[in-house]
Amino acid sequence: MLVLEKNSLTEEVESLVEFYGTERSALLPILQAVQRKHKYVSDFVQQEIARLLDIHPVEVYSVVSFYAFLHSEPQGRNIVRLCQTIACDLAGKEAVARAVERELGITFGQTTKDKRITLEYANCLGMCDQGPAMIVNDRVYTHLTPEKAINILNEIK
């Protein structure tokens, strides 16, 4: 990694720590902020967070690995998560899943070559009455059909 890039990341973490404080409880909001901006929390950033909160890097990694919405490897620019829980499954999630995979040419857990989209499953999005449901970055889409899902994907930059 370039030294310059490192410094700017350090500065970023420093300002987050300044904002959220150095208690252990500040860890999650800091991780979320980094995740939001970079779509992942790199090993360097995790160690910087650990250093500034005076905890061990492996503790940060433990938390990142615990939460499905935090990543430690680079992701696509957009993250698409399809709900795989039982209500959405019964409402036709399988057809949507296959259509989406075909359209993007990747399977769940992968990222498109152009880094545009990372495709994942999610567990219950709380939209059981309106399934199948999908979440694109922070926005939720419901009552999906294969066509509707593909249209949504095509609009993502």
Add this chain to the structure above:
Amino acid sequence: MESKEKYRVPVSQKPHVVEKPRDINTIGGTVTIEINEKKVSVPMGTTILEACRENQIHIPTLCHHDDLCVAGVCRVCVVEVEGMRTLQASCTFPITAPVKIHTSTPMVRKARRHIIDLLLSEHYGECYSCFRNQNCELQKLAKEYGVDQYNFGHLEKPRYETDRSSASVIRDMNKCILCKRCVRTCIDLQEVGVLEAINRGHETHIGTFFDKPLSDVICINCGQCINRCPTAALRANDPSDELWEAIENPKKHVVIQTAPSPRAGIGEEFGLEPGHSMTGELNTALRRIGFDRVFDTNFTADLTIMEEGTELLNRLKKAVLLGDESVKLPQFTSCSPGWVKFIEHFYPEFLGYLSTAKSPQQMFGAVIKTFYAKESGIDPADIVSVALMPCSAKKFECNRPEMRASGYKDVDYGLTTRELAQMIKEAGIYLPEMPKSHFDEPFGDASGAGLIFGATGGVMEAALRTVYELVTGREVPFKNLNIVPCRGFEGIKQASVMLEGCKDEYSFLEGIELKFIVAHGTANAKKVMEMLRKGELKDVHFVEIMACPGGCLGGGGQPIPTSEEIRKKRAEAIYAEDESLSLRKSHENPYVKYIYENFLTEGPCSELSHHLLHTHYQKRGKFIA
């Protein structure tokens, strides 16, 4: 700082704890409870587990360990508490009200059995091919609860690859039951922070930062996690197969040096109570196994004292007499390889404070393949030098690239107490029955000062016995040479001796109060280093640090289990052996004198001794690339 410190350990791992009253006679100081219909009175805040233990009621445990904070993650210790809807984990339940407890109801027994069955359903391993066979808490529990079939299935294939990257610690997560004792050991007891639970649910495993191999993260190889693991998931890197080969090879001259702590601990592997020194028996057993020479590491412990003590006096001379402000004081001891790696990672900017003297193990290695090889006319290439140590970090230490002062690998193998006990058993020997015998010449005698290196405070005590006498010409002013302030298991000890009536060449030390600090366990080392960083150690001269709680006798290669009580007994054995010796000061060891007269003729800290007996350190830092 104080409030922050409370949160060092993840809050999730510090469940509800109620402090016990200082004086249980105060009103409300005790609570009367009923355990299995029997009334007992316990101090407020006692956990159900403690209360039961005190009343001879056995409760099974797995995640609980007396050295560690409570976790309450395994649930095998559940009991029924009247009025509570669910079973309660007895290790995390502080008694604050007159509860009624039942420890062996059908519900309790069924729940425990289910938990054991569930643990076994995810446990991959065969007991006969496992080094913890007959010393495994999971196995014991399965027997205790009469497990005769796998009610919830059993793994047919391993789920994880064994991590053999480290020279010291091998991790086989297929045998892990996720009790997190290792996590608490590494984070809480040692403050190194290598291990944590990674992922979630069924995918949870204990791992390192980014699941890297152990050799690539900042593990200090202390092996404390091994000593506290209830199963065989963690073990030391065992060289005994290669060693057997060397012993069988007639061309090889296999020599072994034995450190004092394994001698004080190895009896436990043969079913003896802790606290028996087996030095003489061990010498005989080692010869019967086929070692060509058996030497005493204490000899080079004495040498270490000469080198390290002289180094300290040199530093003091520069600082006090010549007023050199660049001299690094206090001087820190360097014989604990776990501590050396700790400071290299966490405090590389303070490496100058570390004594450059090698550890006794490495000094011995260098002496054996040079001086001993020459004196006995053996080609050093044919010598296999083995070190019996209480320590897993010694395995890493002997593999350091700089530890080749003789032109060969100075120490070929670091062997732990556990591994040697296994070899002795394999050879068909029952150690306690062995006749006693002495070490081999020419390093046959060592002083009690070298012996007490095994306990926290021992290096300091040994050094003081010598330094004080070198400077003043008189014995240290402590009864029986027992420098009591150095002893005991308090985390950080501070004391001092007044230097009075100094000899002429040390007159610059007249009236100086020699101050020293003794710390054990790297969590305490960290506290000392923070004091150093803040400039609070300006008037301290010498600091002894050992990486393991209790010192070497609590090392990561010692018999399992470990507890403060066991460590105390081992310490008593070591101090008793010291008192029984007539030779108790390093500088009076005739072999030490001999080696300075015939080999290291320029004396301690000379050029040759620097080449053979001193080393340099690496600024490792803590960034994990």
